[in-house]
Amino acid sequence: MIAEAGLAALWLAAAMALFQIGMAWAGASGGADSPLYLRATRGVALAQGVLAATAFAMLIWVFARSDMSVLLVVDNSHSLKPMLYKLSGAWGNHEGSMLLWVTVLAVAGAAVALFERRLEERTLAATLGAQALIGMGFYAFLLFASNPFARINPAPADGQGLNPLLQDPGLAFHPPTLYFGYVGLSVAFSFAVGALLVRDVGPAFARAMRPWVLAAWIFLTIGITAGSYWAYYELGWGGWWFWDPVENASLMPWLAATALLHSVTVLATRDGLRAWTLMLAVVAFSMSMVGTFLVRSGILTSVHAFAVDPLRGSFILILLGLYIGGALLLFATRVGTVKQGATFEFVSREGALVINNLLLSVILGVVLIGTLYPLVAQAMGEQLSIGAPFFNKVTVPVALALVVVTVAGPLLRWRRDTWRALGRRMLMPFAASIAAAMLLFLFARDAGLYPILGLIFAAGLAVGSLLPLVGRNLRRTPLHIWGMAIAHLGVAVSIAGMAADSGFTKERLAAIPIGESLEVGPYRVTLADVGPTVGPNWSALEARLEARRGEGAVFLLRPQQRYFSNPVTSTSEAAIATRWDGQLYAVLGNGSDQGRWQLRLWWKPFVTLIWGGGGLIALGGVLSLVGRLWRERRKRQAEEDDE
Amino acid sequence: MRRLLIWLPLAAFLLLLGVAIRGIVSPGERAVRSALIGQPVPLLKIDPLFEGRPGIDSDALATGEPILLNLFASWCVPCIAEAPQLMKLKEEGVPIYGVAVRDTPEEMRRFLNENGDPYTAIGDDRTSQVSIALGASGVPETYVIDGQGRIVKQHIGYIGSQDMDELRKALEAAE
Numbered sequence: 001m002i003a004e005a006g007l008a009a010l011w012l013a014a015a016m017a018l019f020q021i022g023m024a025w026a027g028a029s030g031g032a033d034s035p036l037y038l039r040a041t042r043g044v045a046l047a048q049g050v051l052a053a054t055a056f057a058m059l060i061w062v063f064a065r066s067d068m069s070v071l072l073v074v075d076n077s078h079s080l081k082p083m084l085y086k087l088s089g090a091w092g093n094h095e096g097s098m099l100l101w102v103t104v105l106a107v108a109g110a111a112v113a114l115f116e117r118r119l120e121e122r123t124l125a126a127t128l129g130a131q132a133l134i135g136m137g138f139y140a141f142l143l144f145a146s147n148p149f150a151r152i153n154p155a156p157a158d159g160q161g162l163n164p165l166l167q168d169p170g171l172a173f174h175p176p177t178l179y180f181g182y183v184g185l186s187v188a189f190s191f192a193v194g195a196l197l198v199r200d201v202g203p204a205f206a207r208a209m210r211p212w213v214l215a216a217w218i219f220l221t222i223g224i225t226a227g228s229y230w231a232y233y234e235l236g237w238g239g240w241w242f243w244d245p246v247e248n249a250s251l252m253p254w255l256a257a258t259a260l261l262h263s264v265t266v267l268a269t270r271d272g273l274r275a276w277t278l279m280l281a282v283v284a285f286s287m288s289m290v291g292t293f294l295v296r297s298g299i300l301t302s303v304h305a306f307a308v309d310p311l312r313g314s315f316i317l318i319l320l321g322l323y324i325g326g327a328l329l330l331f332a333t334r335v336g337t338v339k340q341g342a343t344f345e346f347v348s349r350e351g352a353l354v355i356n357n358l359l360l361s362v363i364l365g366v367v368l369i370g371t372l373y374p375l376v377a378q379a380m381g382e383q384l385s386i387g388a389p390f391f392n393k394v395t396v397p398v399a400l401a402l403v404v405v406t407v408a409g410p411l412l413r414w415r416r417d418t419w420r421a422l423g424r425r426m427l428m429p430f431a432a433s434i435a436a437a438m439l440l441f442l443f444a445r446d447a448g449l450y451p452i453l454g455l456i457f458a459a460g461l462a463v464g465s466l467l468p469l470v471g472r473n474l475r476r477t478p479l480h481i482w483g484m485a486i487a488h489l490g491v492a493v494s495i496a497g498m499a500a501d502s503g504f505t506k507e508r509l510a511a512i513p514i515g516e517s518l519e520v521g522p523y524r525v526t527l528a529d530v531g532p533t534v535g536p537n538w539s540a541l542e543a544r545l546e547a548r549r550g551e552g553a554v555f556l557l558r559p560q561q562r563y564f565s566n567p568v569t570s571t572s573e574a575a576i577a578t579r580w581d582g583q584l585y586a587v588l589g590n591g592s593d594q595g596r597w598q599l600r601l602w603w604k605p606f607v608t609l610i611w612g613g614g615g616l617i618a619l620g621g622v623l624s625l626v627g628r629l630w631r632e633r634r635k636r637q638a639e640e641d642d643e
Numbered sequence: 644m645r646r647l648l649i650w651l652p653l654a655a656f657l658l659l660l661g662v663a664i665r666g667i668v669s670p671g672e673r674a675v676r677s678a679l680i681g682q683p684v685p686l687l688k689i690d691p692l693f694e695g696r697p698g699i700d701s702d703a704l705a706t707g708e709p710i711l712l713n714l715f716a717s718w719c720v721p722c723i724a725e726a727p728q729l730m731k732l733k734e735e736g737v738p739i740y741g742v743a744v745r746d747t748p749e750e751m752r753r754f755l756n757e758n759g760d761p762y763t764a765i766g767d768d769r770t771s772q773v774s775i776a777l778g779a780s781g782v783p784e785t786y787v788i789d790g791q792g793r794i795v796k797q798h799i800g801y802i803g804s805q806d807m808d809e810l811r812k813a814l815e816a817a818e
Contacts, residue, residue, distance in 0.1 A: 074770075275649075325660070331653075336646075376662050
């Protein structure tokens with residue numbers, strides 16, 4: 001019954017979305033009755049959110065109970081699984097993640113309906129209509145092509161299990177985090193479409209959109225950071241970014257959202273960059289859609305899922321075409337009627353933000369082209385893949401230029417400034433870079449060009465990002481200034497980590513018998529023992545490694561080769577020891593017949609800075625969001641008191 | 644200039660969409676390769692799809708003569724295109740073992756009635772587990788297996804008449 005209840009809730013939610021489109025249309029048209037329709041739209045959006053959430057809750061319930069009469073549970077779960085992975089099995093698959101997607105979409109729409117007070121009512125109606133229109137496509141997709149509640153008859157005794165690679169707390173929470181980000185961008189998209197429809201683009205619209213962009217961007221930042229760390233420790237290859245299409249799929253919306261975040265600020269504070277901001281809102285959500293669905297449908301990695309089920313692939317493509325094509329068409333036809341915003345000099349905060357946007361767009365373009373090029377080449381009859389060397393070579397120089405703009409931007413005044421003043425304010429960051437360059441020249445001359453440049457630029461950015469705080473009364477400094485400083489500092493920290501990892505990592509790979517040692521970086525690692533061990537739904541071979549740094553204390557590392565029975569798979573669990581100055585990373589490989597064991601060891605100096613920096617970036621976003629929302633609340637209260 | 648810029652994103656997107664549609668309509672050869680070439684067929688025991696017809700047991704694949712292992716499905720459009728080639732190979736005396744991926748007996752019966760039935764045995768891979776074990780990239784996909792039960796060739800995508808010579812050569816070499 002639970003599955004049927006879920007399906008019923010899903011149908012009702014879809015009906016509500018349809019209803020919402022109609023109500024919003026009537027409300028936005030501006031007739032005599034439109035205030036009535038507007039109120040109705042808000043109510044319907046709320047109902048849709050509740051119904052979609054109910055459907056998703058039912059799916060989780062079915063998974064929690066291991067109800068093997070539901071096909072999706074059979075395919076993705078097993079009664080012996082730990083509860084956390086039973087639950088995450090609900091969204092660790094195609095149908096479930098689609099349902100999660102539409103649920104977050106509907107709940108976000110409900111939140112807009114409940115809390116949005118800044119927008120003009122007609123714009124709000126158009127926004128809610130657009131949000132429901134996006135939802136409609138996904139409801140149709142779920143109900144007609146990938147029903148998550150389908151039953152199987154007769155029910156099998158037990159399920160298939162979940163891909164063991166996905167059995168990790170990090171990955172249980174990773175997809176939802178990214179989805180919140182993607183769907184937050186859907187709200188920004190709906191705002192843009194709504195504003196284009198009623199031709200109302202201005203600071204009020206930007207201020208309404210900004211918290212959504214900021215929240216989406218925070219989730220994306222956390223999702224990417226966590227995903228990168230997950231790949232690093234779970235896949236056991238010692239790398240943290242592979243430029244894999246799946247990774248790029250999350251990076252592209254983040255790049256667009258970063259650009260949007262900066263341009264929406266220009267629109268909110270200076271009423272500039274109107275058309276550009278709308279364009280970015282459309283692009284950012286398009287990137288989420290292109291990313292999620294092209295990867296989900298497998299067209300990028302192998303075109304595989306299209307072969308598995310051509311209907312699904314075509315359905316996704318039709319949705320993509322309708323939404324993105326429709327929004328771009330709306331943009332092209334309407335943006336001419338959007339009045340030009342305020343103007344500014346080239347040397348100004350706005351100018352720096354425009355350069356920042358352009359550089360981010362260049363990186364986005366490179367990643368997009370690099371990701372999709374194999375597809376294009378295939379259409380022209382060639383097989384090829386594009387890997388890390390291409391992406392690194394093209395993006396690193398642009399990213400370094402972006403670092404300079406990131407330092408300069410916050411040091412510039414709005415509207416107009418002078419080169420001279422900028423030069424004076426840039427002295428400190430420049431000095432920091434010179435100092436870093438000298439240190440590197442003395443101690444690490446052979447680290448490679450990009451790592452050295454990365455560290456030099458990171459030093460400048462670290463100092464530069466804190467400058468906006470210098471000379472202020474720190475306790476009275478608005479929270480969003482703190483947020484900006486910390487986020488920019490986080491970028492510097494991340495870059496330092498990436499540069500240190502690629503410049504200074506030491507690697508050893510050898511097959512050694514028990515009792516023998518290997519040296520890697522400052523460590524000496526002895527293979528003490530290899531023995532069996534068991535977990536809740538796996539068995540493993542576990543190595544005991546005794547590691548020692550110089551004359552320091554001995555500590556143990558226990559890398560494993562895990563075997564899962566449902567489905568039959570093996571994974572290798574890396575063992576990682578974290579120290580203040582880096583990580584020792586050990587992977588157990590196969591045993592060979594002469595009693596030797598393959599060991600792979602890395603010493604990665606300061607690699608943790610990569611994710612620490614990501615955390616700082618997200619923290620900066622959270623501070624900005626809290627600061628902005630709080631500020632607006634106070635302002636509104638003050639206005640109410642005046643009345 | 645400005646007007647042109649405004650329409651550019653839409654144009655770029657439509658171009659991309661065209662490429663993607665082409666990707667669906669005429670999928671090229673997939674880049675995914677099984678890591679199993681040169682290795683024995685992984686231990687498999689696949690239940691029969693139909694009652695009264697044999698399933699597949701990987702021990703039984705080492706028959707001393709080369710065979711084809713064909714992953715297919717009734718819902719797979721390219722599988723219809725490759726059916727005549729499979730019938731031809733059957734007439735030439737090649738044993739063909741079928742793995743029905745995510746299929747049902749009723750649908751399969753209809754498919755075989757319409758397109759011919761070249762299969763010595765058909766295994767039921769309702770949950771894609773066999774495809775995963777084989778490292779397959781999708782359907783249709785065909786493996787040439789030698790007399791000792793080793794995979795010697797993986798053919799990704801449908802078997803067209805242009806692929807027949809290559810397949811026959813692989814079958815001959817596998818003896």
